[in-house]
Amino acid sequence: MAIILRLAWRNIWRHPRRSGLTIAAIAFAAALLVFMITLQFGSYDMIIDNNLKVLTGHFQVQHLGYLEKPKMRSTITDAQKMAEELRKINGIVDIATRANAFALLASEKRTYGVQVLGVEIMHEAKLSTIPGRIQSGRFLSDDTAQEIIIGDALARNLKVQVGDDLTLLGSGYDGSIAAAVLPIVGIFNTGMPEIDRGLIEIPLTSFQEIFSLEESAHLLVGMAKNLDHLETVLTQVRAKIPDSSLVVLDWNHLNPGLFQLIQADMINSWFMYSCLILIVTFSILNTFLMAVLERTREFGVMLALGTKPLSIGQLIMLETLLLTLLGLGIGLVIGGSVTLYFYVYGFSYPGMEEIGAQFGLIDVITPQLSLFAFMLGPTIIFFFTMIVGLYPALRIRKLKPVDAMKSV
Amino acid sequence: MKLLIILAWRNLWRYPRRTSIILIAIAIGIWSMLSMSAFIRGMMEQHVNDTISNFVGHISIHAPGYRDDPVIDHSMPQPNEHLLHLLNEKVWAARVRVPAVVSSERETMGVTLLGIAPAQEQALSFIADAVTDGRYLNNVEDKGIILGRKLVERLETGLGKRVVLGSQNHSNEIVERGFRVVGIFDSKTENIETQFVFVGRHIAQKMLQMQDNISELALLSKDRNELENLLQKLRATSPDLDIQTWQTIAPLARVIVNVFEGFLFIWYFVVFIAIAFGLVNTLLMAVFERTREIGLFQALGMKPHWIVGQVLFESLFLLAIGLVVGNLMTWVTLILTAEGLDFSRYAAGYEMAGLSSLIYMVLNMSDILTANMLIIGLGLLASLYPAWRATRYVPVEAITRT
Numbered sequence: 001m002a003i004i005l006r007l008a009w010r011n012i013w014r015h016p017r018r019s020g021l022t023i024a025a026i027a028f029a030a031a032l033l034v035f036m037i038t039l040q041f042g043s044y045d046m047i048i049d050n051n052l053k054v055l056t057g058h059f060q061v062q063h064l065g066y067l068e069k070p071k072m073r074s075t076i077t078d079a080q081k082m083a084e085e086l087r088k089i090n091g092i093v094d095i096a097t098r099a100n101a102f103a104l105l106a107s108e109k110r111t112y113g114v115q116v117l118g119v120e121i122m123h124e125a126k127l128s129t130i131p132g133r134i135q136s137g138r139f140l141s142d143d144t145a146q147e148i149i150i151g152d153a154l155a156r157n158l159k160v161q162v163g164d165d166l167t168l169l170g171s172g173y174d175g176s177i178a179a180a181v182l183p184i185v186g187i188f189n190t191g192m193p194e195i196d197r198g199l200i201e202i203p204l205t206s207f208q209e210i211f212s213l214e215e216s217a218h219l220l221v222g223m224a225k226n227l228d229h230l231e232t233v234l235t236q237v238r239a240k241i242p243d244s245s246l247v248v249l250d251w252n253h254l255n256p257g258l259f260q261l262i263q264a265d266m267i268n269s270w271f272m273y274s275c276l277i278l279i280v281t282f283s284i285l286n287t288f289l290m291a292v293l294e295r296t297r298e299f300g301v302m303l304a305l306g307t308k309p310l311s312i313g314q315l316i317m318l319e320t321l322l323l324t325l326l327g328l329g330i331g332l333v334i335g336g337s338v339t340l341y342f343y344v345y346g347f348s349y350p351g352m353e354e355i356g357a358q359f360g361l362i363d364v365i366t367p368q369l370s371l372f373a374f375m376l377g378p379t380i381i382f383f384f385t386m387i388v389g390l391y392p393a394l395r396i397r398k399l400k401p402v403d404a405m406k407s408v
Numbered sequence: 409m410k411l412l413i414i415l416a417w418r419n420l421w422r423y424p425r426r427t428s429i430i431l432i433a434i435a436i437g438i439w440s441m442l443s444m445s446a447f448i449r450g451m452m453e454q455h456v457n458d459t460i461s462n463f464v465g466h467i468s469i470h471a472p473g474y475r476d477d478p479v480i481d482h483s484m485p486q487p488n489e490h491l492l493h494l495l496n497e498k499v500w501a502a503r504v505r506v507p508a509v510v511s512s513e514r515e516t517m518g519v520t521l522l523g524i525a526p527a528q529e530q531a532l533s534f535i536a537d538a539v540t541d542g543r544y545l546n547n548v549e550d551k552g553i554i555l556g557r558k559l560v561e562r563l564e565t566g567l568g569k570r571v572v573l574g575s576q577n578h579s580n581e582i583v584e585r586g587f588r589v590v591g592i593f594d595s596k597t598e599n600i601e602t603q604f605v606f607v608g609r610h611i612a613q614k615m616l617q618m619q620d621n622i623s624e625l626a627l628l629s630k631d632r633n634e635l636e637n638l639l640q641k642l643r644a645t646s647p648d649l650d651i652q653t654w655q656t657i658a659p660l661a662r663v664i665v666n667v668f669e670g671f672l673f674i675w676y677f678v679v680f681i682a683i684a685f686g687l688v689n690t691l692l693m694a695v696f697e698r699t700r701e702i703g704l705f706q707a708l709g710m711k712p713h714w715i716v717g718q719v720l721f722e723s724l725f726l727l728a729i730g731l732v733v734g735n736l737m738t739w740v741t742l743i744l745t746a747e748g749l750d751f752s753r754y755a756a757g758y759e760m761a762g763l764s765s766l767i768y769m770v771l772n773m774s775d776i777l778t779a780n781m782l783i784i785g786l787g788l789l790a791s792l793y794p795a796w797r798a799t800r801y802v803p804v805e806a807i808t809r810t
Contacts, residue, residue, distance in 0.1 A: 025682070071514075
């Protein structure tokens with residue numbers, strides 16, 4: 001084995017320039033894939049995280065059919081007690097209770113239709129980024145406080161500031177008119193136009209009073225400690241909810257666009273990666289093939305001296321393997337350094353901010369540092385070069401010693 | 409010269425297998441460049457067209473302040489005769505467009521009320537052809553309302569049922585009016601279905617007590633490139649109005665175009681580098697195995713630049729054949745996808761990104777030229793290295809080498 005390894009090593013460096021170029025080609029593809037895949041996965045993590053953290057959460061408990069038709073009457077009775085029960089489950093960061101209604105919001109000058117969210121002050125901060133995105137004023141203070149926070153675009157449209165009063169007008173649970181005059185205590189900016197333009201939050205208890213909800217609410221929003229273990233958490237959550245009129249939905253059901261966006265992007269990216277890998281594979285197939293063809297005479301002599309065709313095949317595969325591993329190694333180092341650089345400093349390009357705001361990519365992308373993201377590209381290249389390497393190696397079996405020795 | 413070309417051509421086919429392999433690499437390369445750019449161009453084109461037909465038009469005219477604060481206070485009179493003169497022969501529409509609230513017996517939703525002149529919208533926006541249930545509005549006096557399918561579901565209403573529309577008038581009072589649902593429209597994007605409701609323009613003006621005033625005027629020009637000229641003329645005629653092209657009204661479309669163009673260019677270079685490795689290596693091998701032959705040429709008096717020329721011609725032939733094959737492959741791809749690439753399985757995702765999930769590939773002449781020239785130009789540049797290596801052989805040494 002040792003001798004075959006030495007032979008292979010020396011054979012590679014017979015043509016340092018050619019081997020160097022081949023290694024460079026593999027390294028180039030590997031480095032590029034490492035960088036692009038880590039960046040791609042990083043941006044997915046960020047899109048998922050930023051989107052879910054704004055409002056959706058990792059999962060929600062709601063009344064059957066509420067997702068399609070958010071009706072005032074599709075409620076969860078004694079929601080806060082149930083939330084308290086669910087918080088005991090291991091693996092859950094927190095659960096927040098929310099109530100939801102449509103209402104007219106009027107300032108002195110303007111009236112707009114908006115989504116009103118009743119939130120639990122204590123728990124909302126861990127589940128939603130809105131409390132941390134207050135631009136002026138402050139977040140809601142207490143579950144029973146009579147106050148309101150609104151998005152900055154809505155504040156602009158209503159021509160109001162912190163301290164102004166807003167009139168809320170909607171219809172309550174029992175069909176009665178729900179009305180209240182509340183002071184604005186804070187204005188938030190999430191960067192997502194739809195939310196900044198059309199959402200307001202008030203304390204949950206106040207919401208329940210204004211809309212005659214009593215102890216009911218519409219949503220229990222939950223966040224798991226680890227998104228990868230969401231399923232096990234959800235099984236426990238389901239076990240604690242006996243009522244068959246309630247459903248537990250994961251983020252994928254709550255926000256199908258998010259997952260589909262990622263899938264669609266995956267298809268485009270893999271089209272590009274496949275093209276790149278194919279081009280590089282064909283480029284190096286030539287090197288492998290030539291390395292065998294020009295040594296026909298040498299192989300003839302080896303065969304004549306009694307070397308088995310299999311051993312020569314092994315030798316060639318070993319050369320391929322060494323070349324590929326060298327290339328992948330260099331590629332991993334280069335790609336890894338670039339990735340690390342952007343991991344520290346963040347990656348961004350002009351125009352990204354405007355486009356990204358639509359789906360929650362706020363300023364810079366941080367590549368995902370995971371073994372899987374690092375190794376995926378190089379592994380695929382490895383398999384492709386090995387398959388390509390088989391072709392010249394198999395040709396050895398066709399060689400006849402005498403004819404081979406005659407060839408120039 | 410002729411000899412050089414013959415030599416290069418024959419050298420190419422000494423090893424048909426090697427030549428074919430590098431040809432495949434080049435062909436895949438150019439194919440991937442062109443299909444990628446056709447795909448992205450198609451996506452962008454679709455996005456721009458959707459933007460324009462979502463009531464933006466090529467040029468939009470508003471009262472000053474409307475774009476910041478789109479309410480009834482910022483409305484304007486109907487176009488005067490100077491403006492009308494410019495609008496002559498153009499497709500244009502005047503609309504009332506204000507925020508409103510629509511309620512059925514069961515639900516209430518916030519929407520954008522569009523008071524339209526149905527005939528004017530015909531060639532301008534998507535709505536005229538989008539009504540799939542019931543009918544489109546007949547004229548500006550039509551007392552019916554058209555809602556999006558998703559909105560109808562949310563409101564739990566239906567064709568023939570009544571809904572109440574509420575909005576603000578000039579004195580900040582809420583004005584309401586009942587409408588019968590006469591039509592339901594479908595759109596590629598759900599947001600559009602829930603955002604817009606359509607009524608006759610006169611009815612909207614009466615309801616909002618705004619006389620014959622309008623919120624916006626949108627127009628289409630025959631040629632998108634002529635816009636700047638038209639914009640200047642319009643602004644000169646009506647200096648007191650806010651007149652903008654679609655690029656200002658919907659800035660995102662322009663940003664997307666810029667980002668994708670940058671991205672395409674990077675992709676071109678990546679593909680080129682991948683090809684270059686194979687090309688240079690193949691040529692280096694070809695030169696190396698002909699060491700003796702080249703030495704002999706030189707001994708017989710062939711000038712070094714002839715040798716360079718010979719290698720470059722070989723490279724040029726490789727590139728040209730590869731490009732022809734790759735372009736043909738792209739052409740076939742375009743024919744096969746003429747019906748559009750259907751990504752409707754991921755429709756919700758595309759919608760999040762503001763794109764349509766049915767994509768028609770669009771190949772620009774300039775993209776074809778850029779990609780092909782880039783590969784030929786840079787390919788020849790990269791081939792200079794093996795060509796230069798070939799001239800470095802010392803004749804006597806080269807001939808004696810086996």
